[in-house]
Amino acid sequence: MSSRLGSIKRRFLGNAARRSRLAKGLARYQEPTGFGRVLALLQGSLGGQAATLTVLIFLVLVTLTATLLMLPLAGASGEATNAADAVFTAVSAICVTGLTTLNMATQWSPFGQTVIFIAMQVGGIGVMTLATLLAVIASKRLGLSVRKMMAGDVDPSRLHDREGLEGHGMRLSDVKGLLKTVFISVLSIELVLAAIIIPRLYFAGLDLTQALWQGGYLAVSAFTNTGFVPLVDGLSPFASDPIMVFTIGIGVFLGSIGFPVIYAISRAIRTAAKRRQGRTWDHARLGLHAKLTLVTTTILLVAGALAIGVLEWGNEKTLGGQPGEIRPMSALFTSMMARSGGFNTVDTSEFGGATLLVLDMLMFVGGGSASTAGGIKVTTLAILFLAAFAESRGDQDIVAYERRIPSDAVRLAVSVVLWGASIVAIATVAILRITDEPLERVLFDVVSAFATCGLSAGLTSPDLPDSAKYVLAATMLLGRVGTVTLATALSGTHRQTVYRRAKERPIVG
Numbered sequence: 001m002s003s004r005l006g007s008i009k010r011r012f013l014g015n016a017a018r019r020s021r022l023a024k025g026l027a028r029y030q031e032p033t034g035f036g037r038v039l040a041l042l043q044g045s046l047g048g049q050a051a052t053l054t055v056l057i058f059l060v061l062v063t064l065t066a067t068l069l070m071l072p073l074a075g076a077s078g079e080a081t082n083a084a085d086a087v088f089t090a091v092s093a094i095c096v097t098g099l100t101t102l103n104m105a106t107q108w109s110p111f112g113q114t115v116i117f118i119a120m121q122v123g124g125i126g127v128m129t130l131a132t133l134l135a136v137i138a139s140k141r142l143g144l145s146v147r148k149m150m151a152g153d154v155d156p157s158r159l160h161d162r163e164g165l166e167g168h169g170m171r172l173s174d175v176k177g178l179l180k181t182v183f184i185s186v187l188s189i190e191l192v193l194a195a196i197i198i199p200r201l202y203f204a205g206l207d208l209t210q211a212l213w214q215g216g217y218l219a220v221s222a223f224t225n226t227g228f229v230p231l232v233d234g235l236s237p238f239a240s241d242p243i244m245v246f247t248i249g250i251g252v253f254l255g256s257i258g259f260p261v262i263y264a265i266s267r268a269i270r271t272a273a274k275r276r277q278g279r280t281w282d283h284a285r286l287g288l289h290a291k292l293t294l295v296t297t298t299i300l301l302v303a304g305a306l307a308i309g310v311l312e313w314g315n316e317k318t319l320g321g322q323p324g325e326i327r328p329m330s331a332l333f334t335s336m337m338a339r340s341g342g343f344n345t346v347d348t349s350e351f352g353g354a355t356l357l358v359l360d361m362l363m364f365v366g367g368g369s370a371s372t373a374g375g376i377k378v379t380t381l382a383i384l385f386l387a388a389f390a391e392s393r394g395d396q397d398i399v400a401y402e403r404r405i406p407s408d409a410v411r412l413a414v415s416v417v418l419w420g421a422s423i424v425a426i427a428t429v430a431i432l433r434i435t436d437e438p439l440e441r442v443l444f445d446v447v448s449a450f451a452t453c454g455l456s457a458g459l460t461s462p463d464l465p466d467s468a469k470y471v472l473a474a475t476m477l478l479g480r481v482g483t484v485t486l487a488t489a490l491s492g493t494h495r496q497t498v499y500r501r502a503k504e505r506p507i508v509g
Contacts, residue, residue, distance in 0.1 A: 076109045093120050096226040096372050098221075101461060123372075189255075198215030225340040225452070227341055240326050255372040258368035264287050265286065288400060300335075305331045305332040322346075365451075366452075386399075423450055430471045431472070437459055
């Protein structure tokens with residue numbers, strides 16, 4: 001009897017010890033340390049809102065970058081840069097937009113170019129993503145609070161939900177793999193781009209030092225979708241060079257589809273390889289977000305290229321002035337750049353009104369979610385089209401690739417479009433009131449600023465009034481921070497009710 005009691009006692013104590021170790025391990029997993037603790041404390045002081053922290057960090061980085069650019073050391077002439085131009089350039093770099101009121105090749109000293117280079121890289125990787133990487137480096141592990149912060153930055157719709165997060169495009173279990181993807185893809189893609197661009201610049205007449213610096217600068221500018229060009233003549237001399245054009249175009253494309261899509265593709269490739277080796281029975285598949293992003297991006301890219309080619313084929317100031325075999329490449333490149341790249345091999349200000357309107361629509365849509373691109377994002381457009389298609393067929397559910405899209409995703413998509421359209425409308429009216437520029441040019445540059453694209457119809461110049469520069473800078477910041485994140489940051493709290501009002505349907509249409 002005593003031996004049996006002893007066995008039960010030992011079993012109970014063993015289970016208790018295991019529970020104690022499990023509890024301690026879970027506490028260590030949830031409790032952030034080092035830099036992660038600093039982020040968690042700062043987020044807590046701001047009401048627990050990761051969105052508010054994102055906005056605050058953006059403002060701090062813009063202020064720091066603008067201050068450095070205003071130093072006489074940053075100017076090529078040794079003189080201090082005008083505050084409005086410095087703020088505009090800082091916002092454009094941090095928000096990876098590419099619009100500029102100054103000549104990027106001649107205005108800045110090596111110190112100023114370095115500041116802009118770092119700002120582009122930080123803005124391209126993502127402010128919260130970079131902060132999370134620093135937290136991981138400092139604490140050697142990824143706590144639960146940091147995972148939630150990162151997941152909320154990648155998928156802002158998580159900020160609106162308290163329950164049912166398992167159906168979201170970004171799961172907490174994916175955060176660690178996504179961080180590895182960000183780190184590896186940034187280094188590998190930019191190095192490959194630089195390795196191709198540098199020889200082209202060297203053979204074009206630049207000395208080795210200039211080719212190395214400007215090639216690396218262009219590689220970062222392409223992958224981050226910034227669009228800054230350090231070359232005095234821009235990319236016009238390379239308009240007929242398919243290697244340069246397609247290298248930059250592919251870099252912009254990879255940056256615009258988003259890190260979650262790159263992570264999904266790499267995970268599918270690894271799963272397929274393991275299945276071929278007999279190491280797993282899992283099937284390689286892409287999630288709904290990745291499929292919608294890739295398909296919608298391809299459709300818009302091809303449709304935009306066809307529209308630009310048809311509309312500008314006979315314009316001697318743009319495509320019409322190029323050899324016939326180069327025009328399709330230029331049309332495709334322009335369509336890709338309108339998605340958020342901002343580079344151009346032809347003068348955008350010489351496009352016809354119909355072409356500018358097509359580019360307005362492409363820029364407003366932008367690229368993929370959680371990418372270096374701006375705009376309302378391609379998945380937002382895809383969800384709205386799927387909702388309209390389901391409504392036209394009388395379907396109760398919105399279905400894509402055998403997956404049901406919840407109704408709250410449609411509400412969020414509508415909110416994003418309305419917020420974006422409101423920002424563009426207010427900024428356009430403000431600049432029209434400040435300047436005497438035509439609506440066509442003002443609307444194009446405002447949409448380009450909101451979508452963090454960087455293409456310009458000629459509005460942004462040193463002669464632009466300072467007040468208009470600040471309006472465009474605010475538009476870039478709002479477009480980069482994101483309408484969903486901004487709305488969540490301003491709301492501060494999530495309203496939850498325990499009752500529902502009586503239903504009454506208004507007349508629609």
